[in-house]
Amino acid sequence: MKIALDAMGGDFAPDAVVEGALLATKTLTDEVEIFLIGDEDQIHSLLQKHGYTGSRVKVVHASQVIGMGEHPTKALTQKPDSSIAVGYGMLATKKVDAFCSAGNTGAMLVGAVFSVKQVEGILRPALASFVPKVSGGMAIMLDVGAIADCKPEILEQFGEIGSICAQYLLDIKNPKVGLMNLGEEEGKGTMVTQPAYKLLKENKGINFIGNIEGRDLFNDKADVIVCDGFTGNVVLKLAESIYDILHEKKITDPFFDRFNYEAVGGSPILGVNGNAVIGHGVSSPTAICNMLHLANKMAETHMADKLRKYFSA
């Protein structure tokens, strides 16, 4: 398995990224090769600093970097040799099985559509996140920020995309799909969630269990949490802040510790013809290492191919 990693992406790049890649070499199986993309001098010097002499971590030079605040489309057009553009180039030409970056989220989303293209039949690619359950295990929530305004048909597809992901990435058979709403009863909701409920209910490809509420995020009601990118983004950032507040107060607990973004390391982009993961801007070496594990799992399970096959059927 070959995974490309943007060495220049994230607030603590390239140091934290290189360190995270080296952590991953110790935990990923031997067949996994990591391609660090970015300024080769800086990367080689960091590898040397850490005394790395192996052959599983390779360096691919990219002369440009897309900054965290840059306009995605403009930056990708003006910087064809940026680490994100080079990474997606390798993914598009199948030189790697997955690409991940803790850099500019917008550029990662736009770059995916530019390079490997949207899966035919998918209305809009989504950004997903993993939500810890009090009982153990995880749920997948989508969208968490790629699409702020969602039509009912898009929410229906999130149910399908999330189901496939939950099956292969979380090993859940017949995953329960819940629609985030402001009440449990059918008929509750907005002009979007009301018709989305009907579409999800009629969809034979998924195991729709109905509406869920904000209080159900961490319980066992749903394995797939369907919501628009606005709601998902607010919820995700709120959950992260809870972890930060508890951490600040030195309250530790096995469940709440899993709210830490580091534990998962990234959000998969779902619905494009390639496996791509976006990491948190503040990614630490542990987060980078876990992002590589997630990218590897996506590659191992052929996630992008599975989605393509489902939607072309």
Added chain:
Amino acid sequence: MKIALDAMGGDFAPDAVVEGALLATKTLTDEVEIFLIGDEDQIHSLLQKHGYTGSRVKVVHASQVIGMGEHPTKALTQKPDSSIAVGYGMLATKKVDAFCSAGNTGAMLVGAVFSVKQVEGILRPALASFVPKVSGGMAIMLDVGAIADCKPEILEQFGEIGSICAQYLLDIKNPKVGLMNLGEEEGKGTMVTQPAYKLLKENKGINFIGNIEGRDLFNDKADVIVCDGFTGNVVLKLAESIYDILHEKKITDPFFDRFNYEAVGGSPILGVNGNAVIGHGVSSPTAICNMLHLANKMAETHMADKLRKYFSA
């Protein structure tokens, strides 16, 4: 001050309600009279059980009860002698200064518009909630479930309504108004939050500080959190579930303990010509007592009048 209280509203009514009213007689100032509305036999027997012999708690008979699951409009039409209808009747005829109930939320919202009517100039009355801050104090968040689909103009009004409430109910001078969004930068957001940002920014009557994110809910960025009722409802129920999980795990903390719905006791209905508060369905005596305190504060500060004056100016 005279406050009407629906003795039949809530999962543990009338027992928990009567007990809560008696708790409030010990903490509210002597001038406050409480009117318990509902089945007089049941209420008198409960008052007797608690050995109450005072004159501050009065009983007003209502022969009907609107159940928690009943259709609001239908129930209000078919049950003119329900405790909710009688309560609003007293509020509309100014026999009381405030009315509160932990009963059917929909019936409380519809009943407010039926009886005391919407304030002229207000597009849609809102349901607000109070959010604890890590640094102490509270913010007011609206809407939390009355209006799922909000136009930008409605969100703008929430900023104005919330500002007035924060000033008088929370004693905050020049309250900071934040728009809940999926990014901080101007231009981020949905087809609703983007134009709402512009309206809020141009509104001279409020102190708009821009977008806030899910992670800012509990920090000091905003005293007034503006969001549509869908987002507010999801966020509120999520926060309540965090408290429940911590409680279950026996983790106590002064900040997180304030997530407990009991601490505030209710959500004010804002934008109608009367002071009304809706309590949580599971309200305990403590919650009922705190709901009465909130209703009293609304009456003392002439909240409904202040909103009417602002919007008629």
